Amino acid sequence: MRELRTVVCVKVVPKPEAVRVDPGTRLLDRSNARAEINPPDMNALETALALKELHSGRVDIVSMGPPYFEPYLRVGLAMGADHIYLLSDRAFAGADTLATTYTLAQGIRKIGAFDLVLCGEESSDGATGQVPPGLAEWLQVAQLTLLSEVEVDLASNTARGRRQLKGGYEILEVPLPCVVSVKTACNEPRFMDYGIKSWAFAEGRVTVWNAADLQADPECIGLAGSPTIVSELAEAPFRERRRQFLQGTPEETARQLVDLLKEKLSA
Template sequence: MNILVCVKQVPDTAEIHMDPSTNTLVRTGVPSIVNPFDKNALEAAVRLREQHGGSVTTITMGPLQATQALRECYALGADRMVLLTDRRFGGADTYATSYVLAQAAKALGPFDLILCGKQAIDGDTAQVGPMIAEHLHLPQLTYACEISIEDTTVQVVQECDNDHICLRAQLPAVLTVTKSINEPRLPNVMRRLQANRTEPDTFTADDLPGLDFSCIGLSGSPTKVRKTFIPVHEKQTHIIDGTIPADAVSVLFSLLDTAKISLTAR
C-alpha cells in the first residue's frame, strides 16, 4: 500500500492575531506548525502501512522553510519527504495548489491512496483534497473518521453534521480525514534527528513532466481576494415579559424565527 500524504505548513493559530489597522494576520514571529488535520492524515497513513505494508510519502508545496514541516512528518513515521518549491508556485490558490500536487502525485506515483487533512487551519477552505481528486480523475471520500482497506477497495465512515455515512470506493482514491479519526502519535527523537540530517527530495516546476505553466502560481489562480475583514459580532438583549408564560414562549419563538434560528433537534 503506497500512500501519499499532502501536508501544509501553517502559522500556529494559537499564537496569531489580527492587525486591526490593516485587517490582516500578523505573521511576524509566529511559529509555523504542521496543519493539525494533516497530522491526522499522516497518522492514518502510518497505521495503514503498519497493517498492510508499503510506504508513506509526505509532500508539501512551499518555500524551503517548509522542510521543517516535512521533517516533523518524518519523525512521525513518514518514509519519504518531498518538497515542491519554486518561485513560480508562489501565490497559488487552492486550484493552483491542488493542480501542482496532483501533477507531483502522477510523477511520483503510482499511489494507492492520497490522504489529506479535511482542511487547513489558516484558510479553512477544505478544497485542496477534493480538487486533487478531480485533477487526477480519482474517487474522493471526504471527512473520513474511519478507514479500512479490503482487497482493492477502500471503505470509510464519513463524519457528517448529524450522522455518519459509510462510503466505499475503488483504489486508488483520494481521502480527506477529520480530527476524530485518530490521535497522532508522539514524534520519535531518533527519527527527528535523522530527519535533520536528511534533505527532502525537491522538485521545481521544471521537474514535473507535462506541467501546464498557465495553471500554477498566482497567474494560475482563479481566486481573487477582494477584501479581508474581521466579522462584527453584535450582541443584542431582548427581555421578554414572562408574566404569562405561554405568551412569553410565543414571543420567544417569533424572535427566533425573525433571527432565522432553527430549534430543530440535531
C-alpha cells in the same frame, strides 16, 4: 505480497494567533508568523502510518511551500514516514486552491503509482476544504471525504470509510486509487520516535522539486493559475464584553436575570 502506497498531503501553516493579512496584496502574510504542521494533516499522517503498520508499504509526504518548511515536515519522518517531497518555487506563490491542487497533483504524479492520497479535511489558515476534492479531480480518481475511520482491502482493491452524519453514520466504498480526507481529531497523532529522530533530521530523505521539475503549465500555477479574487478586506469591529455576577439563591438570581434582560430589551 502487494504493499500499500500512500501519499500524505501536508501543509505548514501559521499558528492561528499569528495569522495576518497583507492589505496591499490581500494575501496571508507569513513573514513573521510562527508555523506548525496543519493539525488536520497530522490526523491524515497518523491514518497513513496506521495503515502502513497493517499492510506494509511506504508513506510519502508531499507539501508545497518555501524551503524553510523542511524542518517542520521532517517531523513526519520522525513519526514514521519514508520520504518528503517539497514542491518549492517562487512561481507557486499566491496560489489559491485551484492552483495548489494542480501543483500537488503534478507532484503526486511524479512520485509515481499510489493507492491512497490522504489529506486533512481542511487547513487551519484557509479552511476551504477544497484541496481533497480538487486533487481527486486533477488525478481523475475517486474520493472519500470527511471520514472518521479508513480501511483498505488490497485483495479487493478498495478503500472503505465511515462518515459521521447527524443522527448516524454511513459506510462508503470506492476502488483504489483514491483521495481520502479525514476529520480533524479522528485519531491521536503519535509522538516522534526518538529512536529515529536523529535519522529524520539528518541530511537527505527530502527531495525538492520546482516548477520545471514538475513540467507545470505556467498558466496553472501561482497567481497566474488562481482565478480567486479577494475584492475587499474588513477587520471585525472590536466589541467590549462586560461581565456581571448575580448573587443569591437560585430563585433570586433567576429574577435578577429576568429583570436585567427586560432592561436590556427595553433600552
